[in-house]
Amino acid sequence: RTRYRLGPDGSLLVRQSRLVHLGDPHLAALRTEFTTEGAALDLDVEAALDGDVTNAGVARYRDLDGRHLTDV
Secondary structure, eight states, rough: OEEEEOSSSOOOEEEEEEEEEESSSTEEEEEEEEEESSSSOOOOOOOOOOOOOOTTTGGGTTTTTTOOOOOO
């Protein structure tokens, strides 16, 4: 949870829930919930995934495939 102040009378609460599947290491989900408190707000949200990120900095992961994202 993170709370951002929107001036003296309001705030924006951002909550995220993340989960991964223990049986399928390539399956995960992210839920993001936005709630305004004390102020009306128009909110535009943009999301993206960086498919080029690897775990190459961790020695025990270097020999793994490294392709984590696929189209569903």
